[in-house]
Amino acid sequence: ATQSIRHFWWGNPTRDERTFKVIEMFQGSHPDIAVQGETIGWGDYWTKMATQTAGGNMADVIQMAHTYIHEYVQRGGVVPLNDYIGNGIDLSHYDAGANDIGTMGGDLYGINIGATCPSIPYNKRVFEEAGVEFDPLAWTTDDFAAACEKITSSTGGAVTGSEDMSLYMETFEIFCRQAGVDFYSEDGELTMTVEQVAAWWQMWKDLRDAGVVEGKDATVQLDKGMADLGLIRGTTATTFRWANQTGALQGLMQDPLGLAIVPQRAGLQSGHFVLPSMFLCLTRDAGDIPAALAYIDNWVNDEETIKVLGIDRGIPPSQKGRDILAPQLNETDAMVVTFFGETQSQILSTPVIGPKGSGEVRDSFMRTGTEVVLGNMSPQDAADQFIHDAEGILIRASR
Amino acid sequence: MRKFFRRNTAGYVFLTPWLVGFFFLALGPILVSLYLSFTRYDMVSAPVWDGLGNYRYMFEYDRRFWKALEVTFTFVAFSVPLRLAAALGVAMLLDKGLRTIGVYRAIFYLPSLLGASIAIALLWREMFGLNGVINQVLAMVGITGKGWITDPDTSIYTIVVLAMWQFGSPMLIFLAGLRGIPRDLYEAAEIDGTSRFRQFRRITLPMLAPVIFFNLVLQTIEAFKTFTSAFIISNGTGAPADSLLFYTVYLFNEAFKFFRMGYASALAWVLLLIIAAFTALAFATSKYWVHYENERD
Amino acid sequence: MAGLTLRNVEKSYGALTVIKELNLDIHDGEFLVLVGPSGCGKSTLLRMIAGLEEISDGTIAIDGKVVNDLPASKRDLSMVFQSYALYPHMSVRKNLAFGLQNLSMPKAEIARRVDEAARILQIEPLMERKPRQLSGGQKQRVAIGRAIVREPGLFLFDEPLSNLDAELRVQMRVELAALYERLKTTMIYVTHDQVEAMTLASRIVVLRGGKIEQVGTPEELYTRPANLFVAGFIGSPRINMLKATVSGGQAKMADFAAFALPDLGTRDSELTICVRPEAIQLGGGEVQAEGKIRLVEYLGAERLVHIDLASGQRLLFHAQGADSHRAGESVTLGFDRADMHFFDSSEQRVEPALAEVA
């Protein structure tokens, strides 16, 4: 090999296996390009990434998450790909708007390599046994509350209807968008409102007070891993997750899972959206750009590659991709793809990706929300404080 | 001049590996971190000089800094004495007699072997959770427990318990130390009609003082720097309600989650000063209670 | 106050038996001195009595009560360790006071006793020092002090004066004797110093290889050693030993003329005849030989004269004061029959029948 590139992603055993297979295949077809695959789990990935970035030693091609892409884009860690689209990388078959979220200020920084959407995975067995009947694609917050009540009472409280999602900012985002309010404006201003925040927390407080959602002990743990979810442990019937994680959830459970949308608010618009679960980015430190481009192009276009990758990283953001995969999907995956397809119609807009500091705002949201969960603050007061804090955070982050 | 060389050569020869390591590997990064503490540095772009900005923000505006200090001090105050006491107690128990003691030593060290792995985090949440083992045991004696680890008022103490439970390394050091106490002192004390307890207080403790001192200083330093257990148990967030926001967890998040390495460096140097103050205090008082048999001067 | 009874006491380290079937009665209030060659088991015996060393076999009773499994701390005794075993982290004063504090004695009384001991031991200026700041002899005195501040029923001293200068040793010896006079406690005292043994002991026990060779008053041991070992061991300079063959009531030693032997009640034809160096007479004595002075050792008050006899035997002569013998000089020497000690071939003392002493 005369050229060499490094590809760095966060993974797990299956994903790593698939990715290394892809690399192997790529090298088979491109004997002049050596690819070094580098991988580690999610949590450690970002520490290592930051260190490599600081050292000027980033891998040529990296996997990005929507929660972090802004940080790297704004600081120049990843480079725009505009010049290479159609000129090295062929994205012509991509769904319209599939790369919107990877585009900032008109430049494309991250190529969508798997789309996902918000979802409420639910324990089918529990729902059925409790006799809950609902339309997973069109239920409302009232249906949701009723379902929770039914489940909780029918199991005598052994299983509560739902996890208390008041601290899930992702779920709140849909709630917000249902009212037509996005979190941030295009230029990074905070646009979410005190009212929406208060209403959100109030809604959950009511459910909590009714005793139909999981208790505060489970709630105040933040950023729970799958292993800690009530859904997995059998103590609640639903949670919030990105749809592409359904397979992973199902692997840890015995009961079958179903997927529902985040409940609608009666009379308001849909807040549903899709976003890339992962991006591929070209970094500032990339040495051999043509080789990297060849690699990326192969990744999004090569049929065999798409087959090997499966929907592990999300649903292919192109009909071509989805068609290639359709025959090989297992039951759960098929359900996910179906769900993804069926909810397309509910997408009204794409959310704006958060500015620098949005991660910290999310932390602040969870922290302040905790006070509400613990009963130390009223939803309204907490909402006031959160918005105040969030503004401060954004100001500090923008310096 | 020759005298100077004669006096110093051996010392510096033995110190060479450390000196090389210190000057070539450690000092640079330390100084850089000091420099960074006066800058804004997001790790992607170049650092920007900010004077005392970080420090000013820390002391004037940063509520979470103070919270982190509070959490950390609470932890240090409880965990260090408890852990040392547990370690010393068990070490004393294991010091003599009993043929099977090797097995116990291994068993008691196990928790420390497991360190702060994901398994421990899961387990700890389970044990101290609402329906955890602890509450089941408490229920047996008629006490209704609570979610110890999820209640901001008590969560820190579960970490203290964790620290105490992982007393393996100080225990091992105590064991090694106990072995160094000349047996004839106990014989003399026996002859002097000394009770076991007084032997412990008047012979064991003072003779073990250098080792106790070591453990005290090191455990204090380590306790101030505690990171992994709190980080893993709180999923890196310091939750619930920042009650597990250990100083280094906060520092880590500032650095690697929020890209404020400059601020994190400032935090680090403040922590260093705090630890240094405590260590200096320990060293200063040591001459009153740590006896080195062999010091000439 | 305590009497001690040792019955069939044994001590082994693995296969090595250090104390063998030892039987000994120590009377209440006795000053017993233990002597014996290096490594014979003196310290071990002391440590067993103290309760520091497990007894492999037999029983030890204090005041008639078997104490085999009584811990040292309950035996009410104090001990000066051969290795001092001072508490390195305590000042001299604290070292001395430590044992007393265990008795929860009033502070003033502790201070009084400690000061008294310090005065006796002449370590008053050293009271605030740590043991490592002391000279060997000073340490040893602190070790003695630690034992004497307490007034237990039994004192055990393991070579307590070995590192003191002659003058101090005499003073300390006198102090210990005074202490003994005052308290009349049982004392067991190990020493290599013959003067100490002789002057302090009410009885001396001679130990060899873990066995008792003889027990008796100093005078008994000196004048009537029970066997050749005791004869050689007690007395400095060492007793002269001469081989003799007996035939027909006559004894013959190389270099000496044969002489009539009193009835010794033994059939052995090989005897050992011992004569103390101070019993040798130059130019006199009932049994005489010719010799040549090999070496004159100067000891201040006296001289030790080493004399070679023709057969190669060597005799030691303890010469008094003004004596002007020189090495190389030829002399006639002799001794009286009354000064002879007789030992049979099994090295046991044999006593001449009284009537027959000429």
Place this chain on the structure above:
Amino acid sequence: MAGLTLRNVEKSYGALTVIKELNLDIHDGEFLVLVGPSGCGKSTLLRMIAGLEEISDGTIAIDGKVVNDLPASKRDLSMVFQSYALYPHMSVRKNLAFGLQNLSMPKAEIARRVDEAARILQIEPLMERKPRQLSGGQKQRVAIGRAIVREPGLFLFDEPLSNLDAELRVQMRVELAALYERLKTTMIYVTHDQVEAMTLASRIVVLRGGKIEQVGTPEELYTRPANLFVAGFIGSPRINMLKATVSGGQAKMADFAAFALPDLGTRDSELTICVRPEAIQLGGGEVQAEGKIRLVEYLGAERLVHIDLASGQRLLFHAQGADSHRAGESVTLGFDRADMHFFDSSEQRVEPALAEVA
């Protein structure tokens, strides 16, 4: 082989000066014995010579080369520590061989020397033991062994025989003398044993409080002590000291009749007159007094008779062999003028003018 020169050597621990302005020349091949009361600085001096103790002031030269800052390991000497300092983790054999291995000596030679030392010290059966399995005297012998296997230019012995029994001590003393004879190396030897000092020394140094009181051959020290301290320190049993007032050529001691004093070349009217216990004569002597026997100490070969005089003065009389005095008896005692040692009021020896000795 090494000669040593000490010039104005001082040693202080903080404010405490332990060795003061010490000057001493030790000749090459000399056997120098260091004596002095406990804590006078003997060990310290030895350690300074060895290079283990920093010298606060002054210079030490070995063979004319100043060695103040030469490390101990380069001084080519061996030392027996007062505290033995055996390597606890090594067997006796390894303890002995250790120093030799540092010299990269052939294995066979090491083994030979170690075996030889073991034989001399009678520790052959102990060779595989660790120090903690040895008795005190055995440890001490190992410590000696460690010093003698090497054959350095200078030997330093710090009370090497203090924990051995009398017999062994004599044997070891003879062995050390033989070693000295064979190697003719400089030896510096600290002891509290007068016999050792007297028999081994080519010269004795008497140290007190870190200062040299007198240096001389054993005979010089015994017969002409330079001052009252040396007189009292050398000689066992201790010399008798009597206060005397001088007037008009006559000296008067309490209890004794006045007698004519030779010219002492001093104007002091207060003198101290010393008489060795063996110079006392019962019923004889030029100067006489009446006394009462307080105590007779039995020492085997001789007796120590303590006599009270009317004024309360006490005299010690060293009685030879067959002596039948009893406590309580009244006696007349005396001594000759030739046996008197005179010391002036500053405790320095004064010598009677030769001509005037009657």
Place this chain on the structure above:
Amino acid sequence: MKTNVIEQAVIADPDARLAHEIKERQRARDKRARLLKHLFLVILSFVMIYPLLWLVASSLKPENEIFGDLGLWPSSFEWSNYTEGWNALPVSFTVFYKNSAIVTVLSVIGNLLSCSFAAYAFARLRFDGRTFFFGLMMMTMMLPYHVVLIPQYVLFLELGWVDTYLPLIVPRFLAADGFFIFLMVQFFRQIPRELDEAAMIDGCSPFKIYWAVILPLSLPAMGTAAIFSLIWVWEDFLAPLIYLNDVQSYTVPLALRMFIDQEGQSAFGQMFAMSVLSLVPVLIFFVAFQKLIIRGIATSGMK
């Protein structure tokens, strides 16, 4: 016949009988005391060992049972977690173990050597600047390591050491871990100085004293240090995480981190199985080396 005689003698001799009885009584009492102590230790042991039991149990459970069911006993034993876990990652655990072994063995050797060197200097030798450097050494332990991570990374990057084992191993040969230096200093200071002196008299250079006297006499401390440094290096994941890029060069703890994906498919069962296995070498080493710790060396060559 012979035993009979002895028995008779025992019965006949009251002292011997008494001695016999006493021994029996003492034995009984010792036994009781021992039993009590054991009981206490056993209970404590259970508390201490519980997490390991849980870990082992979890490693044997089917994936979907690990979190749903809190009992220790698996419904079926999934030994496949072990067999499959070993090869679940792109690189076999055989390689990870080999990598870990290389890094660990070299690191432990480096640590023990270099730290004991420095400790010897600090504890035993006098030189100008000793206190100053000791203070600096202590200081290096106080700075949270996260803030020097990046400068250090840059340094090693400059040296071209990234993606090699050098950043993991070289610092250990340069006494980078103050913990061990300080630990050894405290133990070295306890060794009677007279032994150094005796060795000096025996013609030892400072190095020989260190090697032949100080080291063997600090076996308990060295054993402790060996155990700690082995365990810590074996379990260390931060440095390997930062400095190793190639999966082929990953160490075991890094490999264990590859099983868990917060956001996706995880293999908890296999991760637990491999975690259990990763403890095995450490435990073996612990059991082997703790003997050093308890075989204390009585400093009894001293008076």
